[in-house]
Amino acid sequence: MKLTAEQIECINRTLIKKGIKFDDLKIEVLDHIASQIESEMKTTQTTFPDAFSKVFERWNEEFVLTRAYFSLANYYPKLAKTKFGNQLKLELITAIAISLVLILSFQLLPDSNAKFQFVFWMKKVFFYAYFGTIVAMLIFIFLNQKSKISSTYKCLFDKRFVSIFCWVFVVFNDRVPNSNVAQNIMVLLMSFMFMFLISSVYLGIKHYQFQKKFAIQ
Amino acid sequence: MKNPQLYKGSLNTIIMKLLEENGKMYGYEITQKVKAITQGELNITEGALYPALHKLEAEGLLDVEIEKVDNRLRKYYKLTESGTKETVNRLSELEDFIRNMQTLVNPKLAI
Numbered sequence: 001m002k003l004t005a006e007q008i009e010c011i012n013r014t015l016i017k018k019g020i021k022f023d024d025l026k027i028e029v030l031d032h033i034a035s036q037i038e039s040e041m042k043t044t045q046t047t048f049p050d051a052f053s054k055v056f057e058r059w060n061e062e063f064v065l066t067r068a069y070f071s072l073a074n075y076y077p078k079l080a081k082t083k084f085g086n087q088l089k090l091e092l093i094t095a096i097a098i099s100l101v102l103i104l105s106f107q108l109l110p111d112s113n114a115k116f117q118f119v120f121w122m123k124k125v126f127f128y129a130y131f132g133t134i135v136a137m138l139i140f141i142f143l144n145q146k147s148k149i150s151s152t153y154k155c156l157f158d159k160r161f162v163s164i165f166c167w168v169f170v171v172f173n174d175r176v177p178n179s180n181v182a183q184n185i186m187v188l189l190m191s192f193m194f195m196f197l198i199s200s201v202y203l204g205i206k207h208y209q210f211q212k213k214f215a216i217q
Numbered sequence: 218m219k220n221p222q223l224y225k226g227s228l229n230t231i232i233m234k235l236l237e238e239n240g241k242m243y244g245y246e247i248t249q250k251v252k253a254i255t256q257g258e259l260n261i262t263e264g265a266l267y268p269a270l271h272k273l274e275a276e277g278l279l280d281v282e283i284e285k286v287d288n289r290l291r292k293y294y295k296l297t298e299s300g301t302k303e304t305v306n307r308l309s310e311l312e313d314f315i316r317n318m319q320t321l322v323n324p325k326l327a328i
Contacts, residue, residue: 005288027283028244028292032263035245062264082268086275213283214290 099191
């Protein structure tokens, strides 16, 4: 027995109340729950409200609100938090890999002048990458301004857009430290910042792709 | 399911194998297919399935398609090109693991 549009809307409202407000996540959770309710109604000949309660009971653990990895103030359902976690873990692994390559390349440089030039050019590239990323992010914001579609990608993207402005002091500070330790720390920090810039654009692209797939329906 | 921990490390490979065989599948369909194949022995919970699907998607091994079915939207997962190649590697690793376990648990049969 297929659920009616009203019954689907009832599941939709319940999911929003439980914090599943991101469309990329809500589509699949709603469909899964609706399929389970249909199966429950068919096999046990029960009514929609009974099957609804029984199925939501099974999902309760996934809707428990837990603190997000990236914020002390935001709480999300476990399912959303895990999705954020997957994205952030991947970024962290990539950032570590990039920083290892850059740190090793830095160590292989023959003298202090070459190392100074390495950091100097890294800062210069970062300067343009930073403003390029801000422009790209503003384009995504412009393209999405009329859309009401939300996604886990958009949530992370919005938080990135706010935090990216905290780095202005790094971008406009063109001083290159002379000590080897300070230069190493700068290379390491900038590797992580490069990853932050790349992933910010990636999140914008992912949301835009999702939005296009969603809008076709 | 007697001990879910034993299956935990193979969940991603199981999902990829199913997608390789069936083209595209949605979450509920995957759980039901696994249940049917294992005759109810392996029951993938929602709490294990979706994090695994999202991880594979984040790694670029899965892609998604959205379709309207029965008054609602349905998200289908399918293997990407790199996902198809990776499935071959992971299945080979899983087969090696099963063979090694067989040798350890029952050395006479392994010979």
